Structures are given as structure tokens and as C-alpha cells.
Amino acid sequence: MDGEQTPQVNSKSALAAARDVAPAAGPKVRLERLKPVADSPSERYELRDPFTELIYRAQTLPEMLAEALRLGASRFTAIDSLGRRNCA
Secondary structure (H helix, E strand, C coil): CCCCCCCCCCCCCCHHHHCCCCCCCCCCCCCCCCCCCCCCCCEEEEEEEEEEEEEEEEEEEHHHHHHHHHHHHCCCCECCCCCCCEEE
């Protein structure tokens, strides 16, 4: 204790040193832009069966045509990418 010297801290120099401290190297985060899903269809189809109270959904027109033929339906609904409905 007699021979030990305590370092003198100048508050101005300590504040300046604190501003110059860089953050510790943490995990690297790679930022990516959100991209739309490539598999998302632009149009989908629905067929409502009033007798069984079921709604059949298909992603492609040939699938919906096959389902409509199987059920004997003459109308189904096409839904575009914005959610607008058109009867087909």
C-alpha cells in the first residue's frame, strides 16, 4: 500500500476514451431483403359443393377441371393474386 500508486483518472480523457471504444465482435448478422416465395401461385381455384357443404381448392386449372368433372359441377371460382374472385 505504501509503494502502490493509484492511477490518476482525468474525467475528460476517460469520457473521450469511452466514446472511442468499439463494440465487441458479436455474431455476424447477414441482412437480406425479403423475397416473395417463388412457388406462390398467382391464381388459385375454388369449387363449392352445396350438397355436401364442402369447398374444394386447387392451385392449377387442370386440377380444378378434373375435380369439377368428377363432381359434375359446371362452375367454379378463380381467385387472383390480389384476392379478387371471378366465376369461371
